[in-house]
Amino acid sequence: MTKFAQVDGVGLGLRRSLITQLQAPGGCDGIDFFELAPENWINLGGRYADKLRWFSDRFPFVCHGLSLNLGGQDPLDFKLLADIKAFLRTHNVKCYSEHLSFCGHQGLLYDLLPIPFTQEAVVHVAERIRVVQDYLEQPIAVENISYYLAPSQELSELAFINAVLQEANCQLMLDINNVYVNSVNHCYDAIDFLAQIPGERIAYAHIAGHADEAEDLKVDTHGAPLIEPVLNLAQHCYGQFGSIPTVLERDFNFPPLAELKLEISAVRRIQEKALVELS
Template identity: 50%
Template structure:
C-alpha cells in the first residue's frame, strides 16, 4: 500500500487494525471523537501510529458559524495534534452551530463578504494550532444564492486565509449533478499548490438530479474516473477512502483502497510515457 493512500479510522474495525497491522499509508480520524475516551484510547492511538502516521479531519469547528470561534476547543485540538504528532488538521468549509449545535454541516452563502469572514476565522484558528488549516469542499443540497460561484468562493477563502484545501472528489461529483455544473472544470480550476490531500467516498442516487454524499457505499465508477482526472490536473495527492456507514470488513475496505493505488499508478505510467515520448 502506498504512503499516499489512507483510510478513515473507525471503531468498527479498530480491533482488526491492532491485530492485523494492515499495510496502509496513513489513518485519518476526528480528534473530537477521541477527546473523551481517556488514557486507554491514547495508548490505543499510540499503537495505531506505530503502524502508520495519523492525520485528522474534524467535525465541529464550524468555521463559518456566526458564533465566535470556540478558542478552548481549538486549543484542545492543538494539544491532541501535538500529542500524536499530527501535522494536518482539516475541517469542512461550512458551519454546524449558530447559538447551539445544529448537528449538520450547512453550506455558506457564496458571497465575497462571507468568504472574507471565513478567511479571518481561519487565520485565528491557524494562529492557535500553529499549522495550516485544511478546508474541505462540502456537499450541499440547497443553494442560498450569492454573487460568487462555489468555486470562486472556495478560491477566495483559500487566497485570503492563505490556507490549504482538501479536495473531496465525491463532493464535487455530487454537487455537479445536484447543481448542474461541470465537475471537470471545477477540479481543473482549483489551485494545485493549495491541495493538501483528498477524499473519495460512495454516495446514494435518490433521483436523477439528487445525489447524496452518504459515505455508506462503494465508490462509483464515475467518481474513480474523476479522481484520475484530478491527478492529471494536480499531480498525485494523498487520498483517503472514507466509509462512515454500512462499514464492511477491513479486508474489503483495503481492497477498495487498492483502487486508489491503481489510479495513482496509472497516472504515473502515463506521465512517464509522456516524458519518454517527448521529442524535446
C-alpha cells in the same frame, strides 16, 4: 509540483468499529496512513487512548475536524482549539483540515451546512481561518463540502472556494466525491471545475461512496462503495495535480475490512498509473 501534506498513498478513516480487524495480524497491510476526527478522540482515556496510541506510534495521521464552525457567527471555541492543538502535537499529526461550512448557531447543530456564497461570507470565514491558523501555528486545509441549497448566492461555488483560499492563505482538502455529487446536483461539469482549482493549495483528498436518490440527486453519505465515475474523476485529479494522498471515507454500513482494502487498492492503482503518465 503541488506540495501535498506529509503523507503519501492511500489512507483510511479510523473508525472504532474497524479497530479489532485493523489490529489483527496483517490488518493494516496496504494502508499508508489514517485519518480521524479529533473531537471523537480528545480527552479519551483507558483502552481507547491506548488503541489510538498503538496506531499513531505506527502510522502517519491526518485529522479532519467536525465542529470548529468556521462559517458560523458564534465566537470560535478556543477551548476546543487548545485541545486540538495539543492532540495534533501528541500524535504528530501531519495535517489538520476542517469543513468549509457552518455547524452551529448558539450551540452545535450537528450538521454541516453551506456558507452563503457571498463576498461578505468570504471575508468572514477567511478571517476566522486566519485566527485558527495563527492559534495552531500551522496552516489548515478546508474541505469543499457537498450542499443541496445555495442561499443568498452571489458567487459560484468555485469562485467562493478560491476566494476563501486566497483571502485566508490556507490549503484545500479536496473531496473528490463532493465534486462529483455537486456537479450532478447543481448541473456543472466536474472536469471544468477541477481545471480551475489551485493545485498548489491541495493538502490531501477524500474519496467516498454516496446514495443515488434520483438520477439528478446524489446524497453524500460515506456509507456505500466507490463507483466508477468517482474513480474516473479521481484518475483525472491525479493526472492534473499529481498523486494526491487520498483518504477512503466510510462512516457506516461497514463491509469486511477486506472489501475496504479492495477499494484502497483501486485508488492506489490509479495513483500509480498517474505517476507513470506524469514521469
